[in-house]
Amino acid sequence: MRVIGLMSGTSYDAIDAAAADLEPAGDRLVLKPLGMVSERYDDELRAALAAALPPGTCSLAEVCRLDTRIGQAFAAVAVRADRELCEHRADLVASHGQTVYHWVESGRAHGTLQLGQPAWIAEATGLPVVADFRPRDIAAGGQGAPLVSLFDRLWLRGRPGTPVALNLGGIANLTAPDGTAFDTGPGCALLDAAVRESGCGGLPYDAEGALAARGTIDPRLLRRLLAEPYYALPPPKTTGKELFHAGHLRRALSGLGTLPAEDVLATLARLTAETVADAVRRVGGTEVIASGGGTRNPVLMRMLRERLAGVPVRPSDALGLPSAAKEAYAFAVLGFLTVHGLPGTVPASTGARHPSVLGSVTPGRNGLRLPPTGPSAPERLEVRDPRGGGT
Template identity: 80%
Template sequence: MRVIGLMSGTSYDAIDAAAAELSLADDSLVLKPLGMVSEPYDEELREALAAALPPGTCSLAEVCRLDTRIGQVFAAAAVRADRELCDGEAELVASHGQTVYHWVEGGTVHGTLQLGQPAWIAEATGLPVVADFRPRDIAAGGQGAPLVSLVDLLWLRGRPGTPVALNIGGIANLTAPDGTAFDTGPGCALIDAAASGFSGGRFAYDVDGAVAARGRVHEPLLRRLLAEPYYALPAPKTTGKELFHLGYLRDALAGFGTLRAEDVVATLTRLTAETVADAVRSVGGTEVIASGGGIRNPTLMGMLAQRLPGVAVRTSDELGLPSDAKEAYAFAALGFLTAHGLPGTDPVSTGARHASVLGSITPGRDGWRLPRSGARAPVRLVVA
């Protein structure tokens, strides 16, 4: 089955559309990557989305407009992927949508909201769409994140030692072979907030880690940031920009006087490296397989490697999954599992009472039919 996975992360700069040929063979889920295209948000939509995210506020009218406009951009990405990567022969779209709020109180997740109305995708492509992956796991008592943990578990199985799958997006998360999975804290969220704040919005992120490379870590600020209670919470746990945003950074900077932008960004980069390294050590990781936009920041990756002596840090590209598109491929796989009536979660990873078949289905032009019954849940992922 040819499946298009659509993903836009917490950096909300573009939609990644990855196409894959997926099949079940004995006890394996076989994934053959077909490529990725990226559809950027236009500046107006990106600014509207940024203004609506915490700590900002917005009206229900704005939520409705964002749901429609984001859905239309997701639809455009799916159409491109079908045409350019699948020769018009895609059979299913799996859309993560754009997370705008993850409702966490007292360590319990009560709800989540992803925008990007799937009806626009189904109408534009004519294909059935699986969307709204996270709510079912939350309804079963889980964190609803990190949902890619099941794919990571299948993928890591059989590798020597204790390999850890790490994704560094706006928020960083990891998965260990025993099923332990959690958000480690801010990946690039605070770095991006500082880059935008100090530049008056001219820069959305620290390009190539150049600003951090020019700065020096401000140790008192780092100690204050590391005192964040989230880091001490046990897994499973999840967080987001509801916590780690520009207002959070401004509060952390209070009382330090005027700090150089380079030093603040260097300190935030060290914060991410420290919290990720602590998380890797907590699960006994002997190998880190990294993906996500954060791996393009050489200053961050250098700091991480320094804090993990003796631990191999490599990218998912080395194992056949393009790092820029790994999460989009993961959601293609989750959509494929849903289409076959198979669970897409591991309860150990999310803390749910049981594994669940994920998502809501929007029929395509020809309706919706399950491919076949009697399929068995795979125990490993093979990248063809």
Template identity: 80%
Template sequence: MRVIGLMSGTSYDAVDAAAADLWLDGDTLALKPLGMVSTPYEGGLREALATALPPAAVALAEVCRLDTRIGQAFAAAAVRADRELCGGRGELVASHGQTVYHWVDGDRVHGTLQLGQPAWIAEATGLPVVADFRARDVAAGGQGAPLVSLVDLLWLRGRPGTPVALNIGGIANLTAPDGTAFDTGPGCALLDAAAREFSGGRLAYDADGALAARGRVHRPLLDRLLAEPYYTLAPPKTTGKELFHSGYLRGSGADDLSAEDTLATLTLLTARTVADAARSVGATEVIASGGGTRNPVLMSHIRDLLPRTAVRTSDELGLPAAAKEAYAFAVLGFLTAHGLPGTDPRSTGARHPSVLGSVTPGREGLRLPPAPRGGPVRLVVEA
């Protein structure tokens, strides 16, 4: 099955569309990457989204407008991916949507909301769409995240030692081979917030870690940030920009520092929380993906803090670091289309595995393939 996975993370800068051929060979799921295209949100939509995110209050009319405009943006990305990557032969779209709220109270998730109405995608592409992946796991008592953990478990099975998959987006998450999975902390969320604050909105992020590289770590600020209670919670646990947002940064005492020193401190904060999480699961290898891997200062800190652990990117294993999450949701969409669970309760804390998402029929109605007798136990990436 040729599947297009759509993803926009907590940095909400673009819609990534990755296409893959996926097929089952006995108990093995094979994935052949066909490429990725990234379509930036147009400026007005990105600004409207940034204005609506926590801790802001927002009217339901604006939620409706965002749901529609994000759905249209995802639809345009899917059309482009089908044309440029699939030769117009796509069979299924799997859309993560745009997370706008993750309702967390202590160690429990009560709800989660991703916008991007899938009807726009189905109408534009003519293809069936699997969307709204997270809600079913939450309804089953899970955290609803990190949903890529099942894909990571299948993908890393058989590697020696204790390999862990790390994704550094707006929020960073980690998956260990025993099924332990959790959000490690802010990832790039606070870095991006600081870059925007200090530049008056001119900069969306600290490109190549340039500002951090010119700064000095402010130890008192770092110590205050590391005292955040979230880091002491036991997994499974998830977080988001409901906690790690610009207001959080302003309340930390960073206002008295330069942009460079603030970014240097926040970059080390992300590296410290990632390294602490990797050590907590006994990682012998860290395979990183996500936008944070493009920050050389951050990656250098992580390697320095894990001197006896191999730190590499997912590119070395055949999945482009920038596209791994989009490919992961293509896999989850494929599993849903075949009636197979997309979660591992060890990772999310749910009561049971769940078939994820809701399906919007395509132009020719809905013809799902027959369900196989059992789900895959490993994932291989074909050249």
């Protein structure tokens, strides 16, 4: 089955589409990556989305407009992926959508909202679409995240030691082989917020860590940031920009005088490196396989390697999955599992009462024809170069 996975993370910088051929082979699911395309949100839509996200507020009318416009943006990227990567031969689209709110109180997830109406994707591509993955796990008592944990466990199974899969998106999360998975805290969320607050650099993020590289870590600010109670909570746990947003940073900066933006960014990079390293040590990680936008920040990666001295940190590219596309490939796999009636969650990762088949399905132009008989649940994921070879 050829599946297009669509993803836009908590940094909401772009929509990524990754196409894959997925084929059961005994106890394995073989994934052949076909490539990735990516499109940034247009400036107007990105500004509207930024204004609606916490701590901002918006009306139901604005939610409706965003759901439609994000759905149309996802649809355009899916059409491009089908044309350029699949030669108009995809069978399914799996769309994560854009997370705009993750409702967590007292350590329990009560709800989650991803926008990007899948009907627009189905209409534009003619393909069935699996979307709205997270709510089913929350209804089963789970955190609804990190949903990549099943993918990570299947993918890293059999590697020596205790390999840890790390995603450095807006929020950082990790998965350990025993199923432990959780959000460690901010990945790039506070770094991006600091860039936007300062107006430095001309971009909504610190490109290649250039600003942080010129800064000095402020120990007072770092102590305040590390005092956030979230870091001490036991897993499973999840968080988001409901907590780690510009207001969180402003409160930490209060009373410290005017700090150069470069020093703030250097300190925030150290915060992410330290909280991620602490989480890796908590699960006994002997190797880190990293992906996500944060891997493109050399200052953050250098600090992380320093805090994890003796623990190798490798990009997911080394195992055959481009770090920028790994989450989109993960949701392609989750969509494949859904249409085959197979669960896409690990209760040990999310805290749910039981595994769940995830998402809802929007029929394509020719209706909905689910596979008549499906494979059994895979025990391992093999990434195989479509030209031959595997990892």
